[in-house]
Amino acid sequence: MTPTYDDIVKNRGSYGKVVRKTPLHYSETFSRMSGSHVYLKAEFQQKTGSFKLRGAYAKIKSLSNEEKKNGVIAASAGNHAQGVAYASKLEKIPCTIVMPITASPAKVAATRGYGAKVLLQGINYDESWLKAQEISKKTGAKIIHAFDDPQIIAANGAIGLEILEDLPDVDEIYVPIGGGGLAAGILLAVKKRNPKIKVIGVESKGFPAMRNSLKAGRLQAVKGTRTIADGIAVKTPGRLTFKIINDLIDDIVLVDDTQIVKTMFLLMERAKMVVEPAGAVTLAYLLDVKPSPSKKVVPILGGGNVDMYLLGQIVAKGLAAMTRMIRIFILLKDKPGALKEVVDEIASLSVNIVEVVHDRLSSNIDAGTAGVTLSLETEGKEHAQRLISHLKAKNIQFKIMP
Template identity: 85%
Template sequence: MNPTYDEIVKIRQSYGNMIRKTPLLYTDTFSKMSGSKVYLKAEFQQRTGSFKLRGAYAKIKALTKEEKKNGVIAASAGNHAQGVAFASKLEKIPCTIVMPVTASPAKVAATRGYGAKVILEGINYDESWAKAQEISKKTGAKIIHAFDDSKIIEANGAIGLEILEDLPDVDEIYVPIGGGGLAAGVLLAVKAKNPKVKVIGVESKAFPAMKNSIKVGRLQAVKGERTIADGISVKMPGKLTFKIINELIDDIVLVDDTQIVKTMFLLMERAKMVVEPAGAVTLAYLLNAKPAPGKKVVPILGGGNVDMYLLGQIVAKGLTAMSRLVKIFILLKDKPGALKEVVDEIASLSVNIVEVVHDRLSSNIDAGTAGVTLSLEMEGKEHAQKLVSHLKSRNIQFKILT
């Protein structure tokens, strides 16, 4: 059965207290950076840390006693897994989740924490999905699809209704696309209420499956490349989601990992928000492309479940990408005071040295010299360029490593 606007309204009314209406937050910082009036739809503040709970709860709640008898099974890189596990716990039914071996350890632990049995199989969602189907046939467990299901799509549509309630004169909504369940639901809700509102999908450049499919007018699989946005790394969209998105979407755009990293860093530093890579793609596009000057725009931030080790990398890479952390290598004469002379020159520009690695023994270091690697905290690109010019003017031989 195809999803409908009326069912979106019904499902939203049936949520009760289990599903939160997430806030819509105006941000002056990102408005200035993008040239638009930016309102963040904070789905990362949903229970389990992602919009995925909406669909999982609606689908499982609607199952009959007979369908619940053998429990449920799902395939997911993490957020759908946690949503299904949590919803199953509420309904007191057994739950098995098949996750890619590359899934975030934090998401695996959280899924197990909700009481689910976790099976690690495959290197991406599609391979995990094949395993889930195999297990379902053997056990009779009911499959809870991550995106290509009417109930899932309709439940996600409530996000579109919430946006229109909180910001009736919104001009454009930006929504992450993996398999397409979120975009399809938002499109059905928004276009039914106000067809003039533009809805733009955002995919990772590494997995442009929906964009490619729409371009040729039929489902297309992509090989897929490495990306930190695992939550939207889907090789092929769903049949149902493709049909809806192909008919209603205004545009689909792409972002790369560098843009995502920078945006995650900015969200943490400037907005005090921890948003996962797949959830940050919408704002990443707005900040990079600046596509809607002066317009009221809503990027949906879909999830906030970030592995802590990845978070540490994001901070370091974000600082580097913004020229806030610069690493240089200097070859010095191995004599007293040589390092102090260089440090004094650097300090004269109010540059903070956060790490010093002094090396005399490596094979690439000639006898009588010492290699020094300095990690420097900068104000930004202009400050970094000033340092480079200053070191050159003092005839200090150096190499920029990052």
């Protein structure tokens, strides 16, 4: 059954105090960087850290007492898991979540923290989903699908209504796509109110399942490659979501992990927002391609559940991607003052030395010499290039390390 616009409106009226209306933040920084007027839809500020709570709560709250009797079960890489676990806790019903063995430890811990029983099965969402179906048949637990469900889709559509309330003259909305539940709901809401507003889906280049399906005119499964955006790493879209998206969407575009990492870093540094990879893909595309000059655009930042260990890598890789951090290797004569001469030249350009590593013992280091690796913090690409040119002018032999 395909949900309708009326279903979206009705569902929104049943939220109560559990699901909150998330803010729309205008960003001067990202507007300047993309050439558009950028308004960030902060779904990562939703309870449980993701828009997924909307659908999970709507679905579970609508279950009859008979359906709740054997509890619920869901498959998820993390955000849907937390939404289902939290909603089940509120409704006081048993909850089992099947998560991939590759799921973020932080998301696993958070799901257990809401009281759910967590089973780690499969290496991706699709394999976890098969296991959840198997358990449901044995136990009678009600399946709460992550995206291919009319109520889930209708609940997500409320995000579109919120955007139109806060920014009625929006030109384009950018939506992350994995299985398609978020995009389908927003399309139903927005296109009913104003068909001229463009809705563009954004997928990871590693998992372009919906894009490939639309091109083929039927559901397609992708093998999938490694991607940092695990929240949208879905091999096969939903049947219902495919139908809706195929009928209504304006375009689906792709973004790679390098740009996602850079965007996550910029969101933390410039906007003080911690957004997970799958949630940052929309803004990543805008910053990379700059597709909509002078238009009012809303990238939906879908979730903010990031593993703390991953954050450290994001900072390091983000600095490197913007040439804010470079590493150089220099072979010096092993004598007093040799390193000081190099350090003085680096300091003369106000470049900060973050780390110094000496190596005298490796087989590729000749006797009487010392290899020195310097990690250097710069203001950006131009500053780094000035440093490189300066060192060359001073006849300092070095190589840039990866």
